[in-house]
Amino acid sequence: MQARGLQTALAAIYPPRCLGCGMTVGSEFGLCGPCWRDTPFIAGAICDSCSVPLPGPGEDGLTCDACMAAPPPWRWARSALIYDGTGRKLVLALKHGDRQEIAQPAGR
Template sequence: MFAVDHLAAMLRRAGDFLFPPACAGCGRMLASHGAVCQRCWQSIAFIERPYCQVLGIPFSHDLGEGFLSAEAIANPPEFDRLRSVCAFDAAARSLVHALKYRDRTELAPMMAGWMARAGKELLADCDVLIPVPLHTRRLLSRRFNQAAELAFAVSRQTGKPMLATAVRRTRNTAHQVGLGRAGREDNVRGAFTVTVNGKQEVMGKRIVLIDDVYTTGATVSAIARALRRAGAADIAVLTFARALPDTI
C-alpha cells in the first residue's frame, strides 16, 4: 500500500510539473487544480436571494416571499423551477468554456459544489438527476458531455442518483449559439425522447435537469415536455450559469 501511495504521489508531482495548477479563469498559477484565483472569484456574479421563485431571476430588492418575475408570469416555463449559480458573464464564461471546450474536466467537482449550494432546495426534494444529453455524433467529436460531468459530480456530492440514459437526443441539432429565442425553440423541437427504460425510471419522480448554461430555456423546455409526457411528477432545472433577461 505504501508503495502504491508513493507512486501515486510521484505521478501527481510529475503531472503538476508538466501541467502546473492554474486558475481556469485567467491562467494564474495556483496551489491546486480545479480552482480559481481570488480575483476571478470576486468577479463572478453569484445569484443570491431575493430572486424569482420560478425562474431564479435576481431582484434588486426583496419583493416578498413567492414573488414572480414578469418573465415567469408572461411566459410560464415548461419546468417547475430554475436555479443557477451565477450570471453568464465573462468570468462564468471562462469557466464554462474551459470545461466544455478545453477538456478541463477537473473543474466539474468545483462547479458542481457551487451548483449543489445554489440548488439546495431542489436537490433536497428530488429523486433523480438527469443531465441534458448530447447527440451521439456530437458526443463522439467532443469526447464527453459537460452536463453529464456536472451531474455526476453533483450526484457524488449529494448522494442523489443520476440517470444518464433516461433521455436521448434523437436529432443532431444545429448549435444554439447565435440563434434567438424562436430559432432555439424551433431547433430543438422534437429533438428529445424518453427511452423505454427511462419511462419506468421517471414515472412519478421529482427530477432535476442538469446543464452548464441556461440561455432562453429552449433545450430544457423541450426535455421537460418529454418528461411530462412520460409521467414525471416535478421537473426542476439546475445550471452553473444563466443569461439574465437583458443579456439574452
C-alpha cells in the first residue's frame, strides 16, 4: 500500500513526459499528440533485409533494389520508424543524448 502512495506522490511531482518534446502526457514512456503525428512509422510493404518502405501491399519476402545489388551482411532487419522527424530525434536522443528511458518503449 505504501508503494502505491509513493508512486502517486512521485507522479504528482514528476508527471509523465513525452519522449519527444517533454510535454506532459497521460502515461509513462509515451508521445504527445503532435509528436505521435510527426513520427513516421513504417507500415505496409518493407524490404526484409533493411526495412526500407516499398510500394505495394505488405507481403513477406520482399527485397529492395539496393539490397539485391549489394546484399547486407545480415539476413533480416526490422525498423519501426523512418529515420526522419520525431523518429530521428528519438534515435539520436537514445544514441547520443544519454536518454536511456527511450530504450524500453523503443524495444516494444
